[in-house]
Amino acid sequence: EFRRVLFRSWRALIATRAYFPDRVATAVVQKARWMIGISLAGWDRTGWGGRWRVSELWMRLRDRRAPLAVIALALGYAALVATAASAIGHAWRATAAPVYGPGLRWLLVANALLLAWRLAMRAWATGEVYGWVEGARAVPRAVVGNIVAMLAARRALVRYVKMLRGAPATWDKTAHRFPDAIPHDG
16 A cells, blocks of 8 residues: 555646746746846845755755856857857858867767756656646747746846836736636646
């Protein structure tokens, strides 16, 4: 009996069934509000904690990584566009593209495999909870989510700097449209 219960609880997924705005503009507003409250204002209002427990530091680092993550996202997408433009330019001019060293090739392959794994797990978990159609949509939604995060970071930083300069903090309320039921097709 214990084994069956243990396996069942191991196999169970924990999912948040919440409604996020379904338009880019409102999603940017909501995400910016979270970034201001959790990452930026949380940093200067609560600091890094008085006692340096590993768990406390870990949670604060996770909460406050959004601004750095957005910089990494922007650089990654810029590198992707630059690499594609370079490949197209070299193909058009019939010149040899630069050759990457073995260390960089290994790093790129490792990153690609880890990204593929993360996207596959995201699609699988979403499919387990919401059905295979939503599972398939999870991969392109990751790109949309990254774009929303980059736009929200800009908005959050502008609003936060205004707050630091004395402007009152304002609440950006976002409207949510709630569907009648959560579809589950799998």
